Amino acid sequence: MFRQSKRITSGRKNFDNYSAKDKNLYVQDGDLLSSVYSQRLNLYDIPPLNEITLEEFETWAIDRLKILIEIESCQLRGRNFKEISAHLKPILAKLLPLTSNSKDSSLLISERKKDHYSHFILRLAFCRSEELRARFVKAETILFKIRYDLLSIQEQKNFVKSIDLPWQFIDNDEKLKFEKQLYDSCYNLIKLNLGASNSNEEIIKKTFENEIFLKVPFKYVLNLVSSRSVFINDGYCYVPQFLQLNLITSEFSQKLDEKLILTMKTIPRLDEDDRLLPVLNNLSNGYVLDEFLTQKGSGSLNRDSDELNASNLNQVSEFMPLCMQNLMYGLKKHNHLKYNGRQQLGRFIKELGLPLNEALLFWKNSLKGLNFEKDYAYNIKHTYGAVGGRIKYRGMNCTNIMNQPKPHSSEYHGCFYKENSIDDIFAKLKMMQMTDEQINQITDSVREGKYQIACTMVLESKCGGKTMPIVTHPNFYFEEAYKYSKDVSANKES
Template sequence: MFKGGHGSLNESYVPQVANHGVLKYPHRMNFYDVPPTFDTTIEEFERCALDRLRILAEIESSAARNRTWEELKTVTRAQCEKYLPLNFNLVAKHNDLDLERRRDHLSHFVLRLAFCRSEDLRRRFVKAETTLFKVRYDDDMGKDRDAFLDSRDFNWTSVGQEEQRQYKTELEAAYPVSKSELDRPSEKYYKVKWTRVPDLVERRKVFLKEGWAYVPSREQSSIVFQEFETHLERALEMTARLLPRLDEDTRLLPILNNLSQGFLAGISSEWSNASGSTNTDEIKAEMVDGMAKKHFPLCMRTLHESLQRDNHLKHFGRLQYGLFLKVLGLSVEEAVAFWRKSFSRITDDKFNKEYKYNIRHSYGLEGKRANYPAKSCLQILTGGPSEYGCPYRTFSPENLQAALLSSYSQQGLRSVDLPEIMAAVKSSHFHVACTRVFEITHSADVRKGDGVGGESVTHPNQYAARSIELEKAAKEAMDVE
């Protein structure tokens, strides 16, 4: 167990909030040393983990899309504020802070269980969690950050004045001081084994002497980040060894299995229209073809083109495309008209007997009358026949590039854009590839990195709804002009 750098945690400064209550979680930052021991419900167990996974999935997506550090921080802050807020000690009330940090604590350990299962999952989880830690560290306020650093023993040695004078020339050469820093007090230095700051060594931004790295206070964060990453790697390996004990718990395993798929397609945001209409304007059956060519993602566009070509879709294709159109805003009456016209090779009697019931069933008007939601990207990637899966995953590279140019060239997609898209596909970031297609084909309305409302595409209806929204906004702007 770690102890405080200037004494144990109990002896160090314990932050208090404005109403003078002592916090159970005194620091906003956390190394997650101790697993949660409090009681929780299955619903909270899953909900907290999903909220954190949405943040981590967007962090990984940002890295795959080569966002700058400032862009990544902006996106991550927005995601954290939306799904897992973590306020400063002087900002929120005592109870609010403890509740926020309790959810943060729980969500981290649930995802540990989900992502400790393979070396690849552990690597991706560590990378995303370390990035989240860095963003929070950068945002932390001065006193809170100092209190957190004092609460742990990072095993660094302060370099005394005599030793600083001994290596004064080398230190000044390694860490030049800008004009704006000349009047500041002389900088403190910390000495650690060089293996603990590999990022500084790689960038040649540290003075090395006899196996020791002399790290100035301005680069102190490198030690902290490396310590967090190493600590988490060891903890995940230990969790993996203990995981078989959960095999008999039928309540948790399905949740953990679902969470472990989270990096595959991102996690859908809490999309309020997942089972209802995403479009305030009523869609007519005859409008679908035109909308498909302007607003549909490649998966739904492929289904539409197959339907138009063959005048038929198999059961899973009809279900997937039908629910997409339903959520897009196609009423049940218009849906019956659309499918009847599309199935032009069969008689009315055959259509009414074999297909009309299923259409009404998907709208909750027959059978158990359930309001079925449209399938998300994760469901499309992991379930159902491959012929109705995500084209970015199931198509060969040659067929995918041909399909992209055929479908989106009129919307601005060019051959020079394909290498970036295919690179995302090759690294299995299928939702990132789809997001880049959206950004390129809507380049007049969004800039690179904005995605669909600042997030990656994680749902076909999210893609279509945002495209329709942008077109409507552009028309309104032209009318005003």
Template sequence: MKKIVELKGDDEKIQSYFRSEPSLCSNFDCLIEGSKRDRVSHFIFRVSCARSGKIQEYWIKGEKELLSFRLKSQENLFDALTTLLIDIRKCLNSLRLIESQRTFLEEIFVLLNTLKDKDSSVFLCTKRKTCSHFINVPWIFVHELVAFRRVSLHKGIAKIPCFCIYDLFVSLFEMIMRNGINQIKYFNVCFDEDDRLVQIRKNIISYFVDFSNPISNSKHKTSLSHKDVEKRFKEFPLCMLQLHLKLKGTGRLTHHERFRYSLFLKDSGMPLNESIRFWKRYYSEAPKCNQNGCQHMWKGSEGKKFEYGLRHLYGEEGKRISYSSHSCSSLQALRPQPQNCGGCPFLHLDNSQLSSLVSKNEKITQIQLEAILRASNDANPSLSCELYLAGSTHKHSYKRRQLLRSISYSSVEKRPRSSLMRKTFSSVHPHENSASSIKEMCLTCSSNVINPDASFLSPVVYYHLRVLNNNNNNKPKEYLIQNT
């Protein structure tokens, strides 16, 4: 499932992957469509993911892409439509369905049965890319296609072209999965009483946390004590530097700000006992301002609450799940209040505030600052952060020199990003012709840190990359090229 998600549903890449692993299906018959283990594993995942939103979304995405690959591997979709109708009829004949679920499945059954009778030729089509046929479906069944404007609408009816028929099946499949997950809470069976399901769920959570936050288990993970923070905070990404400066200035952070900063320090290498010492140092003193925020002191029962919260984040209390730090995408999606911080400064600060914050880093030159501001004004926070990372590594770092030398800061907003990235990447890999991104350049500073194609980029990753860059600043050029 992880591999299918990484391949982003690309049919050719998935087929190539299966060909390169001929023993895959023979050893794991859960991948064989329609097999008993295929069905059982699907529903075990459905039960296990019901309580975790992140794992649930990741699993649904993988199931959708696997279904899309299976459908496109068939000569026509008529057999798939017939099989789906048979399966839905079996479900409707079950006496264990609640009324809302039965109504939901009946609506889908009527829709598919009507399409089978009226538009069977569309499902038998074998030349979908050039076919001009289409079918009419109520928009509610293909809301994702409507959201991305891939179909035309008229009076609530979506006109689906022949080449989008696969997406109709995938959309219906997603609706059925989400409906089934929502119905799990109505079951009388307590899944926590089954030791097998409990263990499976723990394994899934552990596996998901491991690959969604690969820097946590990296051999390059640094150790961070509460005393080291004052020495290293300038190496933090701008979003976390902003939080630390606020903590130093006011002595307090709001609950959500403290939550995000604690997770960042945790995944940056700070153990639990050091985290307790770090927060106790600030919260044992009176706050330095009267702004709205946390006014509690680390003493008595309040101190125990703070300590319990930290132990909970480290997986020592409660459900004993070790939380992972926020990703860049989750921070960018935040909408902080005017007096709060903790989101992405490249999105949520105006030019004067951002300029003042970036200027606190003495390694950033005026030209680099202007390039960062231009990228921020273009609503490209990831590029802004990458430029900040490139400019703030050690001034003698070979990787920094290569990044800055290959970027024309005076023309960032005029030239397309792909050409900039192509020039950047080719400066270190002269034989690589494909376009790349600064993110890939940064992530390749150590081949064992994280996959350059990973979608879980986070402030922790940027922090470790800066530490690695600064630690490697005295390495010869040949060493750095060999390790990229």
């Protein structure tokens, strides 16, 4: 897929590091539909070996990343599989479509190629830590399930036939031989599958009679074994066919997890490649969403450099998330903020794009009656990378903010929703003219510990009800709220 070393540049020399077996996997574009891309769905067993451009490498990966982020965002909002699937359908059609077999072949190849390559590129980006691997596997497994669901029945059958999984359907004689054991063991599963309203004894019996069973080595269905939901005989579990998708997806996620660990071990071989590593790092940063830049796309990039300054920062504080509004309030009230608060607000202000001289002016005006030059100026310059180790600090994201030490009574740092009582949050939201229904939804999220969801709901209400990605960075919140208000004013004027 990519060159192992930037020094090797000509022809098929790029594949010198692959084994002879791998080299045999290289397929001409014309043959792809009868081999690697014969099915709409891919289990990603075979790595891509054809070359793509660096631009394709990046843009395909970003499109897939957007989908995975959307899946995560839906999960964080507590949406069920059906809701996630409905939400993802149009996004998939736009970013990563997989047309059915009846369409023209060049379109099929280009779609399946993009899907295939983007999956493997993201493997490179997300194999580096256990947390990233777990999140990637989870999101990819949901994506796989959604796509399986989108296949026609015939396509599902063809797909299952095409994959080499270690199970077999039992015949009628075998079913009759173990009839009682099978019925007893899967009674609850059938009941659950039918749903409470459809599950009288008669229907369960009928469903059992029509059900086909698969024989699966028990190591593949340990979860069903531990919950005693299946009959076991001679090292095999007998699983009803309606659990087939669960079997495929658990195989999919298990294999993907193993492959990611293998990929992680080969990553050092890419260390010399200064074309790919920055792209991969950016991709994984984007997934962690440590950098709000991956979220925003619309805010401060379009702002004039002098639009925000020391004197108007207070006026725009209404567009700040409540954690920052709280710090602005504390600063105004006491003409002072303790260290953690100054760090949180200082880095936020820097990320807004306020130049160092304006930031110094803002802090000088705010920290009244204190020896500003002696006690504080150095620290602010340090945040800007102007003195000391000259590290340019980025704004803190929500995780950093929430992980700070708990604020004492005279401190204002931390996440507003995490550190304040429901009564205080209620009062603040009421002051912001939010409806009782909105406030109830937000405080319910806070009670469940879903602080970022609560914050996102507040942002959505500030942006006229527009659906937003989950807030993971206070600067993202600001950029969206600020931009929305500017757009509304511009529309009024025109």
